[in-house]
Amino acid sequence: MNLKELVDLKSKFVAREVGNEMILVPLTNNVAQMSELFTLNETAGFIWENSTEDITIEKLVALMTDSFEIDKITAERDINNFLNHLEKTFH
Secondary structure, three states: OOHHHHHHHHOOEEEEEEOOEEEEEEEEOOEEOOOOOEEEOHHHHHHHHHOOOOOOHHHHHHHHHHHOOOOHHHHHHHHHHHHHHHHHHHO
16 A cells, blocks of 8 residues: 555544544444444554645655654654555455
8 A cells, every 4th residue: 555545545534542542433424333443553643644645755754753763764664564554454
């Protein structure tokens, strides 16, 4: 999955922060499907929230290295792991 696909996917969910996690609730015909919830950890939630129409991998890496105590390689790996996980889950 790429960032554009992630941005498109976001429109199919309602996201709410609960503590350090983000809960995603799928929408079907604008109705929340409460029987199927997804939980994102702090890193995945950060990627989800900061994935917008104009974001690039480079910009997202910069945001992550500024926000977390991680280096560029770790940020890129975390982003790619999250996108790969979404690909497996939603395709």
